[in-house]
Amino acid sequence: GAGVSQSPRYKVAKRGQDVALRCDPISGHVSLFWYQQALGQGPEFLTYFQNEAQLDKSGLPSDRFFAERPEGSVSTLKIQRTQQEDSAVYLCASSLAAGEGLDGYTFGSGTRLTVV
Amino acid sequence: RKEVEQDPGPFNVPEGATVAFNCTYSNSASQSFFWYRQDCRKEPKLLMSVYSSGNEDGRFTAQLNRASQYISLLIRDSKLSDSATYLCVVKRSGNNRKLIWGLGTSLAVNP
Numbered sequence: 001g002a003g004v005s006q007s008p009r010y011k012v013a014k015r016g017q018d019v020a021l022r023c024d025p026i027s028g029h030v031s032l033f034w035y036q037q038a039l040g041q042g043p044e045f046l047t048y049f050q051n052e053a054q055l056d057k058s059g060l061p062s063d064r065f066f067a068e069r070p071e072g073s074v075s076t077l078k079i080q081r082t083q084q085e086d087s088a089v090y091l092c093a094s095s096l097a098a099g100e101g102l103d104g105y106t107f108g109s110g111t112r113l114t115v116v
Numbered sequence: 117r118k119e120v121e122q123d124p125g126p127f128n129v130p131e132g133a134t135v136a137f138n139c140t141y142s143n144s145a146s147q148s149f150f151w152y153r154q155d156c157r158k159e160p161k162l163l164m165s166v167y168s169s170g171n172e173d174g175r176f177t178a179q180l181n182r183a184s185q186y187i188s189l190l191i192r193d194s195k196l197s198d199s200a201t202y203l204c205v206v207k208r209s210g211n212n213r214k215l216i217w218g219l220g221t222s223l224a225v226n227p
Binding site for chain 2: 033035040041042043044045048056059091105106107108109110
């Protein structure tokens with residue numbers, strides 16, 4: 001596609017509910033990132049994929065968070081047993097390059113998750 | 117102390133003013149540097165990469181001082197449409213390609 005597409009755009013979940021957030025990166029982009037942005041904060045890194053391989057998941061805040069990208073394109077971020085502190089905007093970004101470089105990333109519009 | 121620090125502002129300036137934002141980073145292994153712009157309730161968008169020699173894109177000038185671990189963004193002849201949050205972003209070297217973000221500096225350009 002022309003840009004990074006995320007769905008749903010908004011999600012309201014009851015505490016304890018599981019949610020799945022989808023990211024459809026730009027076609028052919030090798031790198032895919034998930035970030036979490038709380039209100040008034042900069043984005044915080046969650047996890048990074050190079051094709052289907054999850055090379056870094058050091059930013060996932062707990063074992064309730066799980067991400068996958070099984071075919072190296074679409075990615076899903078799953079949050080189990082959601083808590084109020086999970087309320088944030090979840091941003092997906094993709095990048096053409098796999099190696100080092102000065103490229104920036106293209107972000108999707110994000111999914112705004114509100115846990116009530 | 118956060119790895120990337122910015123003055124959160126807000127900066128309130130009149131149209132046509134010149135405004136400068138500063139950013140410091142603490143990890144000397146940082147390799148690449150960017151300024152992103154984020155409008156309210158929108159995703160961050162790349163404004164410009166920052167090169168060691170300094171670079172300019174129209175009214176925007178970015179500079180990097182590796183010795184002082186300092187990055188700056190200068191906006192000349194500011195427009196109402198420049199009102200946004202400007203995020204300083206650093207990418208580490210090595211296999212870990214994640215971006216490290218500052219909290220952002222809020223700019224309001226007033227008529």
